[in-house]
Amino acid sequence: MIFPIVAYGDPVLRKVARPIGKDEINLPDLVENMYQTMYDSSGIGLAAPQIGQSIRLFVVDGTLLNEDEEEKDKDPSLEGFKKVFINPQILKEEGDEWAFEEGCLSIPGIRADVYRPEKVKIKYRDLEWNEHVEEYDNMAARIIQHEYDHLEGKLFTDYLPMLKKQMLKKRLADITRGNVNVDYKMRFPK
Known part of the structure; x- marks a missing residue:
């Protein structure tokens, strides 16, 4: 079943998601x-709040980013990086912050450079309810940080400088009103 993606402006995207029981x-x-x-909307990560469920769960498939790359250009952090994160908790973020142009399925058509630390240590449960504590770096760390932010009620636009936010105000309002062209199903705030 393919869910509609919740659009910018919906209150569920600003809530801190609750943990779920086994x-x-x-x-x-x-x-x-x-x-x-996620695949239907050409994403590489999807958090439960983006489908209207305020629970601590997200899925990622960073292997998609390596698919079209030549061997020398592949990001080793994305090898086999298809995972489910249940009740995740970021334990540590460290390393130099680096910029990368991010986008979000809930904020279609808008991309901007976001600075994030290069490494992350995260505790989470998998589908079999096994607990893991793992460290990730580079693009895998960024994908985790972006999706984890959704569970904390944050969006990538929150990291932008005030001037950039002001410049995007009308486009964000258009998304909230449903004035956006996308090739996947979306749910807009009432």
């Missing part, structure tokens, strides 16, 4: 549907 919901089905939704 048998509270049918996680395998929800995760499969989230992957289908």
Whole structure:
């Protein structure tokens, strides 16, 4: 099942998501549907708040970024980087902050440089409810930080300088009103 992506302006994107219990919901089905939704919208990550569910869950598939790259240009941090993060908790962010142009399925058509630390240490559960503590760097760390922000009620636009935010104000308002062309299903605030 493909869910509509929740658009900028919906209050669910600004809530701190709640942890979920092991048998509270049918996680395998929800995760499969989230992957289908993410692939349908050409994303590399999707957090539960982006489909209207304020729970601590996100999925990623960074392997897609390496698909069209020549061997020498592939990011080693993305090898096999298709994962489910349940009840994640970032334990540490470190290293030099580096800029990369980010976008978001909930904010279509807008991209901007965001500075993030190069390394992240995260604790989470997988679909079998096993707990993991892992470290990631480079693009894998960035994808995790971006999706984790959704669980904290943050968006990549929150990191932009005030002038850039002012310049995007009308475009963001248009997204909230549904005045945007996308090739995937979206849900706009009422």
